[in-house]
Amino acid sequence: MLAPCPSPFNMAAYVLEAARENPGKTALVIAGPAKAQRWRYGEIRAHVAAIAAGLLGHGLQPGDRVLLRLGNTVEFPLAYLGALWAGLVPVPTSAALTVPEITAIAADLRPALVIAGAEVPLPAHPAPVLPEAALHEMEGEVAPQMGDPERLGYVIYTSGTSGRPRGVMHAHRAVWARRMMWEGWYDLREDDRMLHAGAFNWTYTLGTGLMDPWARGATAVIPAAGVKPEQLPLLMARHDATLFAAAPGVYRQMLRQVPEIRAPKLRHGLSAGEKLPEATRTAWTAATGTEIYEALGMSECSTYVSGSPARPAPEGASGYPQPGRRIRVGEDGHLAIHRSDPGLMLGYLDAPEETAARHDGDWFLTGDTVAEGPDGAITYLGRNDDMMNAGGYRVSPLEVEAAMTDHPGIIAAAAVEAEVKPGTTVIRCFYVGPEGIDESHLSDFAASRLARYKCPRVFTRIEALPSNANGKINRTLLRHRPLDPA
Template sequence: MTDNCPAPFNMAAYVLAAGALTPDKIALEILRASGAERWSFARLESAVRGTGTGLAALGLPPGARVLLRLGNSVDFPLAYLGALAVGLVPVPTSTALTAPEITTMARALSPALVIAAEGVALPDHPAPVLTLNALRAMRDLPPCDYDMGPPDRAGYIVFTSGSGGRPRAVVHAHRAVWARRMMWGGWYGLRRDDRMMHAGAFNWTYTLGTGLMDPWAIGATALVCEPGAPLGLLMRRHDATIFAAVPGVYRQLLDRARMRALPRLRHGLSAGEKLPDSTRAAWNAATGTRIYEALGMSECSTYISGSPARPAPEGALGYPQAGRRVTVLNGDDGILAIHRSDPGLMLGYLGPDGAPHLPLQDDWFVTGDRVKQAPDGAITYLGRDDDMMNAGGFRVSPLEVEHALAAHPALDDLAVTDVEIRPGVWIIAAFYTAASAVDDAALMGFAAERLARYKQPRLYRHLPTLPRGANGKLSRRALRAQIKADDDRA
């Protein structure tokens, strides 16, 4: 269980404090097929505080939102922590987002500044844009003072797809990073001497938290690979002790290469989507290490998990982490809910008035995750209680995808859902009615102009009608059954 967050508090100061005890230790290695970019804790903090000085000099008001449009380079965490250090509110976003997508987000966000790398889609918004060169020039400025304040003030914002079809801005307090200490023992088994490798991009909250902020907060080393780098080889070459990824990455590593024993690896971590038992077993057989799984969401990071200290029983996902305030509504077989007092729960969704609003049901935030709880507290995950899709660990609203594709002039009616194409592998599929079938390549090109790659359907199916009930409600379950029936006939 974590103690109460100290006050006053600043997220950036906290994340970098442990590293100050070992200033020459390597905090970050960005791994490439040949070589690595290395940053010591001393160099990291100097660059963060210099960046803070540069951002503060821009004259932005306290609490102003800074939209980050940066790739998988050290510039991302430097800008993120630099903004936090001086009381600004960074908003990490994926570089895969298209101009229409990021414009929609910017309208909801009203950022005071956009920090962008060259070639990344920018929003149609009047906020000034800080270039990468200008950002990098700030690193060598004198160090800023940390803006210390109430732990409950807004710290950062992330976007998540809501069931209503539009991305929702999730506002987190500075204290959210302190609450992540519950994961150190409840999921990671994290130690100061660990070398945590994460397979994701910096701008994904899973990488940002599990791959960077948490290792640094305990004084451990973070290893992040450049896109396309050979993960298995680099895991061995750079002595990773913990590996974190989504299930799809574990599958790819097992499929693409003959995984060998990893003598320094203690265990793996998995989150983002359900880990198939077959993948878990194959990884254990190939490497001799276990994978510990966690359930979480952008609104509260992870809160149910197995761990080296308390592995999940067979068939179960894990246990509520010590210090979490969660329950299962409607008995032991129902919907997970998080109490408003949970220290890691968001402040709320950003509302039209610019303030966060936390939707509650009798003091509980209802997650939409259907589970079954055993007498010993173990949680078995049964799936979502809504139509949200899972695309490689990203939750995607079918309504958002449908809205983007509905503009195609040849389509009369349209629906999307996720479908299982082989055990444990899910993709987004689009089903449509039209006077005649539309070329799949044309539909894929249309989607690529409007949606990030992870939101784009990988399968298109022309149907005479879409399945609807007597009340006219679309049946996504029937759409999934259509794919299964076609596969059985094949």
Template sequence: MTSVFDAGPAAPCPAPFNLAAHVLAHARDLGDKPALEVLSPDRSEIWSYDQLERAVRGIATGLLQRGLKPRDKILMRMGNTVDFPLSYLGAIAAGMVPVPTSSQLTAPEVAKMITALDPAAILFSNGIAVPENSGCTEIGQAELDAMHALPPADYEMGDPERLAYIIYTSGTSGQPRAVCHAHRAIWARQMMHAGWSGLRISDRLLHAGAFNWTFTLGTGLMDPWSIGATALIPEDGTAPEALPALLRKHKATIFAAVPGVYRKILSQPNIPDLPDLRHGLAAGENLPETLRRAWQAATGGQIYEAFGMSECSTFISSSPTTPAENGMIGRPQIGRRVALIDPETGEIVPHGSAGTIAIHRSDPGLMLGYLGAEDETNSKYIDDWFITGDQAVMDQSGGVSYLGRDDDMMNAGGFRVSPLEVEAALLPHPDIREIGATDIRVKEGTSVIMAFYTSDTPIDEAALKDYAAARLARYKQPRAYIRLPKLPSNPNGKLSRRALKESHEAHLRRT
């Protein structure tokens, strides 16, 4: 038997369709029900479904009045506030194409994106880096806020296959890739509700991430809103250690976070009882079995893990109805078609054998492609299978055990980062001769990015950190810099990041 899971096709996306209209389809019926609560220790900022939809459609009107048109790309340079999802959905409601970006990106990083995207406008918050003389229409926070009160625009309905939004992911080429998604991508997330989160209309889902992170945007906001549940988001600056008190006070029924946040919560000596919490959700990086068990011992609840990527969100997961067996991440969600493939031969591997995770071209959540990179898009396919680059083993029941990446991509707190991008940013330093970056496991379940370099004389680490800070977003910056006599290479003379990783992790184990 081969490692392929096919439980039948997903329900087709209706047409005409609009992603924002789908997300807010329950708004008219739910009216005053809280759609969003922004939490702080002292108070909550509450948005009803009625307020949410009026603000979104008002922003759509305002963007149209500013001369923007359907299909125009809009670069989002906004902070961790509710204005981020409001503006994102407002642009989509009007048929425009928002491009959300991390607020941590530097002006040079954003300038490269502008060159590749040619956006018609930039939406920005004060204090978020925007290149000077961008050449785009610039719309600031105050103007966006004033749009909330404008008459509501009609949703721009159309083909569910048309472009809805673009997100960036680090690529193996070293340059961030613009991943294009269709409106139908939100329709596909219904498979995640059933196969991972177990969302109900009565749920209160607290997501630990920031508004301007795609993990939060999907799992923490649009998923609850799509079924009429309530989203809970901690205010900017909330420490992970403060989350248990918020979970208890605001009667959260589901908690979503990257594994690192669970780890920080569990480092506290006392965690309060969480009587309303049904379960937790984890994604973005591998969830260690020891962490899952520690959470269960401390809270009595389960964490359900999901695997996915920017090109297709999550499609393998465990859930309350299909919990994962020991050591597994879960099973392909019902409606998905997933296989493990040998990329050398293009053949589907037998059950019990290691292969590369692949998802079928027909999946409604799969990207349209990489912007302006048709050849790179096509190179990701073997026949009709999109190849992820992640290794796994599948058993006869469809259970998947994750083995890790088969390339050099790094994981920094749930963000995938290309070592080539980090190296390219640091190599111009006048005193660095060679440099290699990789993620190093410093303890079970925790990895950090480190840079290894050669130079004629030692370089002050603080100066290297300042150099990186001017060129890389915080999550891409190495946490440590190590000078070596020479960098390891493979027989072809290329840098061996695997050797860097293995030798340094062995050194840490000895010390």
């Protein structure tokens, strides 16, 4: 069982505790095909403390919200931890979000500051903007702002069933709760070298690829911007990766190009973000001689069900509740998490009614439908709502539909997650209009309004959207509609 989170507590200070014990150890490798950049624990801590001092020197007060608009660079985790160190509330966001999307988030968030990377779209918002280059000019040091581990630490935006992104508020103690994954999923050790295939500014990378290895005193390896999936095996071998983490889509792309992977130090792979196809798991084992351990989770609570080397999941199952987690599977198969779980969110930002609606007494309703085996193994069956999954990101169909119906040639639209081949799904948009519209034109139109991962990959014109007995779009029927023949 997990011990209670220490108090007083600061998430950034906890994550960088290894810097006090072993400042000369390599904390981060930014790995490219030709060269690598290395950061020691002492260097990371010094930069974080200086950034904290600099942000407070700009007049920010503990509790102020800082919107991060940074690309796939080391400035992302430095700014994130620097804000936490100072008692500020960092809000990481995807660099892929368009101006309209990030403007809507900023209006909801009301940030006191925006930290901006080069060529990353910024919101139309009056908050002052700090260029990322200024982070390296900050000097000095302040002590970490210690306090109640229950206080607000950071906010993550995720797509909601309302069709607009919603802020998920997490306490500082959420990072302490991630210790349940160290044995329940990763088998994470101090001498590990974790290669995570994602970008710095993806929350999966931020947690699994950086925060957890650093909190354990291990080494994080992150691919440099522009590294392709087929180049990842080279990085595994060159940097002695012992663990490899990625979304299923990255595994698929990599294994198509490299059917045999030689990484002598590799113990196993980790997968999250979407359901891992059994064919991908089999191909990985054939390529590496190791296993993939899958995890099920969500922005509101990180991961809570997983397989691990100590307790592998049965075939077809996602795994078991991580030791210390308290979950419930209802008679209808709906998965819920008890409000006492230290990793559970504080609530949705400025939305107490929506927060209350996701609870059944003391239980938070995840929206996932699962089957529980006689030994407690959990098999993921899908969402009990209509949320879609695109490369590990949850996407609301209402958000996609709202963007596409802005097109003058579209009267109505419906977005669903559709399987285009076994184990591979994309967002498919059905639309009603007086005539067919060129697919490349629709793709360009979607890209001007939606982040790349939210854009439909398949467009289908139909005469009318099917509806169910309640008058709502029958998405089940659309999901199972076959693709048009080529």
